[in-house]
Amino acid sequence: MTKTTSTRIVAAAEALFYEHGLRSVGVDAIAERAGVTKRTLYNHFQSKDALIAAYLDARDTATVERYRGWLGDPSRPMEERMAGLFAALADHAAQPRWRGCGFTRAAVELAGQPGHPAVRMAARHKKRFAEWLEQELRDGGATDPAHLARHISLLIEGAIAQMLIHGDTSYALSAGDAAVTLVAADRALAPPQPGSAAASPERAA
Structure with missing residues (x-):
């Protein structure tokens, strides 16, 4: 089953946040790892804080x-x-x-x-x-x-x-x-x- 875009973004955020911490990881790095544009990321998550919440959830x-x-x-x-x-x-x-x-x-x-x-x-x-x-x-x-x-x-x-x-x-x-x-x-x-x-x-x- 193909992962949805939001699932890929959360998986990328989880890997980066867990390894490097919340503050040091930017949305550009997450978008790159997820294979999406920064605009696409923000279409799914309004802010980095929202993405952090999704990662922990x-x-x-x-x-x-x-x-x-x-x-x-x-x-x-x-x-x-x-x-x-x-x-x-x-x-x-x-x-x-x-x-x-x-x-x-x-x-x-x-x-x-x-x-x-x-x-x-x-x-x-x-x-x-x-x-x-x-x-x-x-x-x-x-x-x-x-x-x-x-x-x-x-x-x-x-x-x-x-x-x-x-x-x-x-x-x-x-x-x-x-x-x-x-x-x-x-x-x-x-x-x-x-x-x-x-x-x-x-x-x-």
Whole structure:
């Protein structure tokens, strides 16, 4: 299937923005990479800010789905799934073209413009990601999924930042160890299930 013109433009913007940053990439370079004229680009996107918003919007669902795949089979224990997620993050970060989280980078790059569409979109994405993670943890039996999701989100962000700074993917594995510990600690707070050894007075006697 042939890509539409707008899809080609967004794909070109995504590649350039992610690799080089938002400010340093001009619309001329995006148009050239997409194989369109600058006039055509502006016929589809009224401004560079609109194109930045489209670039981030295109990454939103794809990013959540990537992490969903990394978390894996819901039938497995959450500790194993969480370890797998961070191991997959480490493998992903080992790719030569990896530059961290595009949403975080956009928010940092435009931190002086809190009303910028990219900053607002980054905030919406992070909120959506946290809500997705909270639901996964709730479905996995967490006693306090909102609290746990916030802590694990911080571990993900911290691991990404440290890997960008040091070029060392072991930070993701260390963050994964911490996430597994948090999941296990939360599980230990769960009330015993009916019929379990801990819930049986006869076994406790």
